[in-house]
Amino acid sequence: MVFSYLYVHIPFCLQKCNYCDFVSFTNGSEESMVIYSQLLENEISFWQKQNTLGNLQTVYFGGGTPSIMPVDCLAHFLSCLPLDKNAEISLEANPATLNIQKLRALKQCGFNRISIGLQSFHEGLLKSMGRLHDANDGMIMVENARKAGFDNINIDLMYGLPGQTIDIWRDTLRKAIALQTEHISVYGLHLEESTPWGKAEASGALLLPEEDASLAMWQITHHVLAKAGFENYEIANYARPGFACRHNLAYWQREDYLGIGLAAASCWQNKRWVNTENWQTYTQCWQNHTCAPYEEEVLTMGQVLAERIFLGLRLKNGICIAEIEEQFGVDLRTRFYKDMLPLFQNDLLAEKDGFWYLTQRGKLLANEVFAVFLP
Numbered sequence: 001m002v003f004s005y006l007y008v009h010i011p012f013c014l015q016k017c018n019y020c021d022f023v024s025f026t027n028g029s030e031e032s033m034v035i036y037s038q039l040l041e042n043e044i045s046f047w048q049k050q051n052t053l054g055n056l057q058t059v060y061f062g063g064g065t066p067s068i069m070p071v072d073c074l075a076h077f078l079s080c081l082p083l084d085k086n087a088e089i090s091l092e093a094n095p096a097t098l099n100i101q102k103l104r105a106l107k108q109c110g111f112n113r114i115s116i117g118l119q120s121f122h123e124g125l126l127k128s129m130g131r132l133h134d135a136n137d138g139m140i141m142v143e144n145a146r147k148a149g150f151d152n153i154n155i156d157l158m159y160g161l162p163g164q165t166i167d168i169w170r171d172t173l174r175k176a177i178a179l180q181t182e183h184i185s186v187y188g189l190h191l192e193e194s195t196p197w198g199k200a201e202a203s204g205a206l207l208l209p210e211e212d213a214s215l216a217m218w219q220i221t222h223h224v225l226a227k228a229g230f231e232n233y234e235i236a237n238y239a240r241p242g243f244a245c246r247h248n249l250a251y252w253q254r255e256d257y258l259g260i261g262l263a264a265a266s267c268w269q270n271k272r273w274v275n276t277e278n279w280q281t282y283t284q285c286w287q288n289h290t291c292a293p294y295e296e297e298v299l300t301m302g303q304v305l306a307e308r309i310f311l312g313l314r315l316k317n318g319i320c321i322a323e324i325e326e327q328f329g330v331d332l333r334t335r336f337y338k339d340m341l342p343l344f345q346n347d348l349l350a351e352k353d354g355f356w357y358l359t360q361r362g363k364l365l366a367n368e369v370f371a372v373f374l375p
């Protein structure tokens with residue numbers, strides 16, 4: 001087992017957003033962050049002792065809010081890793097936790113990609129989402145990241161928000177393009193019932209945009225960002241040429257990856273495991289250099305094949321039929337022919353130069369396509 005892709009989960013946030021169900025706490029003191037980073041080092045050294053870390057091609061700090069961490073802790077952790085000299089080292093950031101000095105320090109300690117969660121430029125929406133920054137903070141932090149030397153910047157945006165109109169969304173895209181970042185991720189709002197907005201929606205207290213309006217926002221996004229020179233290389237991700245996120249590409253190509261930290265997920269061939277999300281358990285175990293509990297799932301080859309197909313179909317070029325046939329020793333056409341036919345007939349899936357890929361309509365109804373490949 002040798003991993004080239006590493007995910008590090010940082011479970012701290014300044015404040016919980018109303019739509020978020022990621023594993024994160026809002027009561028983390030600086031002391032608990034320092035302790036947590038020591039535990040991450042214990043966890044990574046456990047894997048290093050087993051010779052499971054290769055030359056790391058990518059490291060991705062996600063959360064939570066990784067930019068809330070003291071930079072010294074992040075720098076020390078990075079210095080423990082066997083990094084490839086061209087490694088992509090990404091950090092997710094919330095504008096409310098950034099300033100120019102911190103951005104400079106992050107750049108200096110090795111981060112070469114920053115992903116800033118702006119979500120919107122509309123003050124009312126930002127407030128109702130529970131974000132702690134305003135539109136101006138967001139724009140200034142992108143400019144500051146540039147000044148600090150980051151030449152690979154992503155911004156996250158969200159559509160389908162309660163109260164968001166098509167005009168507001170157009171304005172958001174216009175402002176996003178003006179920031180001249182290399183990458184834009186665009187997510188449709190998806191609510192879990194455990195979140196404040198999820199509960200409000202279930203009780204009828206939260207009014208989401210009509211389905212037609214959300215669909216229009218999605219279509220406008222494609223049109224507007226393509227015109228501005230962004231390639232829609234994955235369903236929700238747009239990049240200027242050469243700036244696709246290498247870490248996330250590894251997920252979509254179903255490469256093996258190691259996740260460390262609270263609730264982090266890992267994947268090795270047909271095995272997947274997720275670390276405990278219990279803070280007490282995680283800290284007690286790793287303080288004693290003992291592997292904290294995790295939940296493991298062993299997949300059948302049919303499940304691995306399905307994952308390989310539907311993750312790959314998220315990408316613009318889709319999947320190389322011959323490559324997957326060789327990897328899994330199956331004839332894809334024979335195996336899925338009957339179920340796939342309607343996908344081609346209904347313009348959801350297309351074939352070109354030995355690749356299957358989602359059409360524009362297929363991207364919209366991606367879950368219907370993916371269901372066909374599930375065992």
Ligand code: SF4
Nearest residue numbers: 013016017020063064
């Ligand atoms: S900052 Fe990000 S991780 Fe934290 S609560 Fe908000 S959306 Fe969730």
